[in-house]
Amino acid sequence: MIFDIVHKTHYRYRSTVVQSLHLVHMSPRAMPGQIVRNHSLLVEPAPASRQERIDTFGNVEVVLDIEEPHQELVLLARSTVEKSLPPPVDLTATTPWDALDPCLHEAAQQRDVDILMYRCASRLTTPTLEIADYAAFSFTPMRPVLEGAMDFVMRIYNDFKFDPHATDVSTPVTQVFAMRRGVCQDFAHLALAGLRALRIPSRYVSGYLHTHPPVGRPKLQGADASHAWISVWSPEYGWVGLDPTNGIIVRDEHITVAFGRDYDDVSPISGVLRGGGEHAVSVSVDVNVVAGATAD
Template sequence: MLYRCRHTTRYDYGEAVPVSHHMVHLAPRPRPGQTVHWHRLTVSPGAAVMAEVLDYFGNPVSYLAVQEPHRVLDITTQMEVTVDTPPPFDAAATPPWEAVRDEAAAVPGDRAADIVQFLFDSLLVRPLPEMTAYAAPSFPPGRPAGEAMVDLMRRIHADFTFDPMATTVATPLAEVMAKRRGVCQDFAHLLCGMLRGFGIPARYVSGYLRTLPPPGQPRLVGADMSHAWVSAWWGGGWIDLCPTNNRLADADYITLAWGRDYDDVSPVRGVIIGGYGHHLTVEVDVEPLDGDCFPA
């Protein structure tokens, strides 16, 4: 599936900001099954300094500095990517979860950095006793790792209610567990923490999810949103799991970045001088395309 995506982040400040510095995770990540045809980042007012590099996790990241007074800052990313339909995943054919746990703890050489680092606690994901207790029924002895992962994803979807008013980016997982309510970020953090609690490497993935309008209704431009899901290692590779929607990620999912949690891959973060508060507006549009439209 070929997509054209546009993501605009707008900050309206209470007073003029003379200087601001930002780190932006809004470029699509090339990976197996996802081809990036082009990407463009624009900033208004213009950035005096802009650099594009790869972060520690291999994600494209942009650093920018705006060095003129501004009351409004617009950061817009545009891209075209192709996402392939992944091959079928046979959860029953995966090794027992204990074997995956033991292999992950002893991965040798160059593969260790890519796998082992997603076993440990991170700033926003620290496995709690109540999380491990909740996940335990999905991990009986000898169960195939893929079956355990998919079952845990299904249970989170069934037991937790999507509620955008229930949490913020700072809500701790203990509160999410108690309320049984949250958003995709919370559910991805929960699944990451529960899997890591059983020795399964799990990484937090940020990106976009293609949404479909009701039958007979036009697609609403700008009505899409950022999304988050989990990529879990099952011994023979990674499988992407979306607890928010109880489905394996497929060609409807566009990957921007992955890390240990949201803090590693937040779309825009930065430091400003002045400003006296701000109002944030985000608009995302994910448009499926027919045919080749690669030239930017």
């Protein structure tokens, strides 16, 4: 399938921002099964300088230096992305989770360093003993790693309630676990905390999800949203995407923007300001299938 994605972020500041510096992750990532046909990023006011580069994790990031005084900032990202179905995965035909160490160490020079890095807890995915115990229930001795990971993801899906009002970007994973509610970012961090407590390589993925309106109702413009899920590594399949918010294996309706250790590595926009004071932000996302288009 081919998707058109429009992602608009609009900041309004109480007082004038004299200067701002921003780091932006809004460029979909070119990767197996995903081709970026077009991408553009419009910024208003126009930055004095704009640098595009590849970050530590292989994501496209843009550095913006805005020197024009402003009380509003608008970023409009437009992308056309072609997605193909990933190959089928037999979750039961993967290495046992507690036998991964030999696979990772026997030929270390052939393994990407980032596989080992994604076994380690990050600032936002540090587990407690309670979270580690909760995850361990899915990983009995010698259970195939992806089978256990999918069982863990399904337990999060069934045990936790999606509630967009329960948390914000600063809510710690311990509070999410205690409340049993949150949003996609929270569920991804919880899954990563549990998996990394067991030293299972897993990473945070940010992007978009093509959603479907209720039967008989039109799709609302701007009603989509940025999405987050995880991917788990096995020697047989490499990285396989799992979505704790929806309890599914990632297929061709998830569009990847970036991946890293947690949200901090891939937030759509972050930065520092001179001035501005309090601010309000509105975000709208549209993900639509290109009519009549077919993948090559």
